[in-house]
Amino acid sequence: MGDWEASDNHLAGYDDALRQVCATGRRLNRDELDARRTEGERAADAGLSLRALIREHLAAAREVAPTMPSGPLLAAVEQAVDAFAEGFERAQRQAVRQQEAARREFIDDLLYGRGGLGRLAERAERFGLRLSQAHAVAVAAGPEPYGDGYPVARRIEEAVLGRFGNRQILLTTKDGRLICVAPGDQPDVLAFFAKQAHAATDGGRAAIGRSHPGPGGVVHSYEEALNALDLAERMGMEGPVLHAADLLVYPVLTRDRQAMADLVESVLGPLRGARGGPQPLLDTLNAYFESGCVATEAARRLSVSVRALTYRLERIRTLTGADPADPLHRYTLQTAVIGARLLGWTDETAP
Numbered sequence: 074m075g076d077w078e079a080s081d082n083h084l085a086g087y088d089d090a091l092r093q094v095c096a097t098g099r100r101l102n103r104d105e106l107d108a109r110r111t112e113g114e115r116a117a118d119a120g121l122s123l124r125a126l127i128r129e130h131l132a133a134a135r136e137v138a139p140t141m142p143s144g145p146l147l148a149a150v151e152q153a154v155d156a157f158a159e160g161f162e163r164a165q166r167q168a169v170r171q172q173e174a175a176r177r178e179f180i181d182d183l184l185y186g187r188g189g190l191g192r193l194a195e196r197a198e199r200f201g202l203r204l205s206q207a208h209a210v211a212v213a214a215g216p217e218p219y220g221d222g223y224p225v226a227r228r229i230e231e232a233v234l235g236r237f238g239n240r241q242i243l244l245t246t247k248d249g250r251l252i253c254v255a256p257g258d259q260p261d262v263l264a265f266f267a268k269q270a271h272a273a274t275d276g277g278r279a280a281i282g283r284s285h286p287g288p289g290g291v292v293h294s295y296e297e298a299l300n301a302l303d304l305a306e307r308m309g310m311e312g313p314v315l316h317a318a319d320l321l322v323y324p325v326l327t328r329d330r331q332a333m334a335d336l337v338e339s340v341l342g343p344l345r346g347a348r349g350g351p352q353p354l355l356d357t358l359n360a361y362f363e364s365g366c367v368a369t370e371a372a373r374r375l376s377v378s379v380r381a382l383t384y385r386l387e388r389i390r391t392l393t394g395a396d397p398a399d400p401l402h403r404y405t406l407q408t409a410v411i412g413a414r415l416l417g418w419t420d421e422t423a424p
Contacts, residue, residue, distance in 0.1 A: 083112040083126060087153060088133050094149040095141035101149055106156040113160025117168070123161050130154050176200065180245050184252070186292040193288045201241050207257030208291050209284040211266050212298040215274035218249025225273050226251055232269045237262055254291055257284025264314070271313035278305065280315040300324070308414050326411060333412040340409040341418070343392040352419050354392075355410060357385040361397060362407045 090105045101109075116126055134150045179196050181187070194204040202208070213219070219226045229251060230244045242262060243254040251270060255262040260281075267279035280301035282294030297317035304323055305315050327333055344351035357375065361382070364370035372382040386397050395402040413419060 083116045083121070083157075084129060084133055085112070087130065088137055090153070091134060091137050091146060091149050092141065095137075095145045098145055101152045101156075106152065109153050109156035110160030110163070113157040113162075114164040116157075117161045117164035123158065126157065126161070127154055130157065176245075180243075180247065183254075183288075183291055184247060184295050186289055197288070200243055202243055202254065203241060204288040204291065206241075207284045207286040208254055208294060209257045209260070209263055209282055210291060210294040210298050211253045211255075211263040211279055211281045212295065212302060213251040213253075213267065213270035213274075213277055213279040214249075214302055215251075215270070215277035217274075219246045219251040220249070229266070229269045229273050233262070233266050236265055252295070254295075257286075257290075260284075267314045278302065278313055278315065280305070280317065282317045304415075307417065308411075323411070323415060326408065327415050330416070334416060334418075336405075337409050337412045337416060337418050340393060340395065340405060341413055343394075344389070346392060347388065350419075354385060354389050355413060355419060357382065358389065358397060358406060358410045359414075361386065362403075362410065366398070366403070 086105075086108060090101060090108075093099075094101060113126075116123070130150065130153060134146060138146060179193075179200060182193055183197065186193075197204045213229075215225065217225075223246075226246060233242065233244060233253065237259075241256055243252075244266075245252050245254075253263060253266040255266075263281050267281060270277050270279045280298040282297035282301070284290070285293040294317075301315045301317045301320055304310070304320055308323075341351060341355070344354050347354055357371070360374040361368070361371040364374060368379050368382055368386075372379045375382065389406075390396045393406070395406050397403055397406055
């Protein structure tokens with residue numbers, strides 16, 4: 074069916090209105106304009122071309138033009154076409170809003186595992202995802218919140234889609250973060266996304282969850298990525314990209330929070346008696362362990378002399394009874410230091 078056949082009924086009453094306007098010298102009245110707007114909305118809902126429809130309005134006007142004065146006719150055509158286009162565009166905007174609302178609802182259900190897994194898998198196909206496959210999720214957080222339509226978010230989306238095209242990739246925003254869902258066997262997509270997010274935000278950070286199968290796999294991977302970002306913030310981790318697979322030890326350490334809290338208090342509690350509180354000595358232990366227990370490297374990281382570092386380590390041994398240089402004591406101290414950072418122990422002990 075051609076454009077003319079598909080849209081001919083949207084001209085109903087139009088030529089009669091033109092003849093009446095030209096015969097009386099009046100302008101199109103409210104009912105006639107409303108009729109044009111309504112027909113414009115119907116045409117948009119039918120998926121017809123506005124350009125072709127406007128051509129048809131002009132063609133119909135040419136058919137009645139030989140017997141009508143040109144001045145009133147042209148004014149009436151302008152009114153009619155303007156009203157028709159207004160209705161057409163209004164319907165399009167409404168359709169876009171409905172599509173955006175449906176997409177947002179789907180994304181919320183996808184990331185939180187709501188709406189039933191079977192139904193969720195059916196809806197996902199509309200957005201290019203096949204949830205029967207394994208998927209992984211990357212979450213990017215920047216200095217400023219991301220939002221749909223923000224220039225930074227658009228640049229990142231354009232870069233990812235420009236590089237990989239339609240690879241069943243879903244990009245969206247949620248709670249001020251930018252999110253990328255990709256098939257689990259395409260880690261290059263998420264790695265590129267994380268790189269672009271870091272570059273575009275001048276200091277943003279991304280976390281990548283592990284690949285998990287099925288509709289619930291997206292939820293699992295998304296939560297892993299969120300937890301990785303939160304963990305990095307609490308632990309003061311460096312680096313623009315975090316992989317949940319590399320951080321699995323931390324949830325294990327805090328699975329029994331009470332046991333960890335008891336360990337931290339038992340091992341590190343005596344550091345409260347140090348001049349300046351426990352934080353400087355905790356920073357010393359952390360730098361010492363992260364540098365592989367190499368005193369010169371730890372001193373460099375702390376911007377202190379090796380002599381000052383050695384003094385601090387001795388002070389820790391005196392207060393806690395645990396020697397950082399002793400392998401057995403070292404494991405206990407390092408676990409307690411990690412636990413203190415995970416639990417925010419120094420914040421709790423601050424006056």
